[in-house]
Amino acid sequence: MPIPARELSQLKIQMENRRQVLLEELSRQFKDSDDKSLAELVGKVRDASDESVASLLADLNAVHMETEARELSDIAGALLRMRTGTYGNCLDCGTEINLERLKIYPTAKRCIQCQTAHEDSRSQKDTTPSL
Numbered sequence: 770m771p772i773p774a775r776e777l778s779q780l781k782i783q784m785e786n787r788r789q790v791l792l793e794e795l796s797r798q799f800k801d802s803d804d805k806s807l808a809e810l811v812g813k814v815r816d817a818s819d820e821s822v823a824s825l826l827a828d829l830n831a832v833h834m835e836t837e838a839r840e841l842s843d844i845a846g847a848l849l850r851m852r853t854g855t856y857g858n859c860l861d862c863g864t865e866i867n868l869e870r871l872k873i874y875p876t877a878k879r880c881i882q883c884q885t886a887h888e889d890s891r892s893q894k895d896t897t898p899s900l
C-alpha cells in the first residue's frame with residue numbers, strides 16, 4: 770500500500786524542520802570558528818536544490834562536520850526520492866518500507882531486513898564510513 774499523501778506531507782515537514790535545525794546548528798558552529806568561507810558554504814546549502822546539496826556537503830564533510838553533513842545529505846536524498854516518487858521503497862529489494870519505521874526514521878533508504886543485512890556486510894568488509 771503506498772504511503773497516504775497526508776502521511777507523506779507530514780514526513781516531508783518533519784525532514785524540512787530537521788534540515789532547518791541542522792543548518793542553524795552548522796551556522797552557529799561556523800560562526801564560532803570565525804571561518805567566513807564555511808559560513809558561506811552553509812548559506813549555499815540552505816539555498817541549494819536537493820540535487821546540488823550533495824556536492825556542497827562533500828566540502829562540509831571534509832571539515833569534520835560528518836554527523837550533520839551526513840544527515841543533511843540523507844534528508845536531501847529523501848526529499849529527492851519524494852519528488853521522483855520512489856520515496857518509501859527499499860533501495861535494495863524494492864519493498865515498501867514500513868510506515869512506522871519511516872515516522873521514526875524518515876530518511877530510511879532500506880527496509881529493516883535489508884538495512885540489517887547492509888550493516889552486517891559493511892561492518893565485515895571495512896569500518897570506513899561511507900556517505
Ligand SMILES: [Zn+2]
Nearest residue numbers: 859862880883
Ligand atoms: Zn529491502
